[in-house]
Amino acid sequence: MDKVMRFTADKGVVIFSKSSCCLCYTVSVLFQELGVNPLVYEIDQDPDCREIERALARMGCKAPVPAVFIGGKLVGSTNEIMTLHLSGSLTQLLRPYM
Numbered sequence: 228m229d230k231v232m233r234f235t236a237d238k239g240v241v242i243f244s245k246s247s248c249c250l251c252y253t254v255s256v257l258f259q260e261l262g263v264n265p266l267v268y269e270i271d272q273d274p275d276c277r278e279i280e281r282a283l284a285r286m287g288c289k290a291p292v293p294a295v296f297i298g299g300k301l302v303g304s305t306n307e308i309m310t311l312h313l314s315g316s317l318t319q320l321l322r323p324y325m
Contacts, residue, residue: 230275231282235296239324240265243283243294246272250305251293257308261318262325265295297321 235241240258242265244251251267258265270279270292280291283301288294290304297320302308311317 231279231286234266234268235299235301237299238266238296239263239298240321241296242267243279243292243296244269245292248292250290254293254295254305254308257312258321261321263321298323 231243234243240263242251242255242258244255244267246269255265255267270276273279283291283294286294286301288301288304289306293304293308295302295304295308302311302320308317311320
């Protein structure tokens with residue numbers, strides 16, 4: 228959990244991802260198209276991958292990846308991000324990081 232908190236504490240937008248996950252890629256592309264350059268952390272490249280997945284689950288992320296943090300706060304996974312995007316609320320959250 229400490230590793231997750233360290234990565235998200237001082238970064239604007241962080242996406243915990245896996246390199247083989249198509250939903251992770253989709254969310255990353257969405258953010259880039261909205262003008263945000265998120266820090267994408269590929270957890271499958273980290274030896275503590277399982278620990279990170281458990282930490283994300285304990286924090287409330289329903290799916291281990293993608294896990295999106297904006298301004299240090301967990302926003303959610305694909306469903307939450309797409310819901311916010313379709314309602315127009317995602318842009319509001321991202322405005323400080325554009």
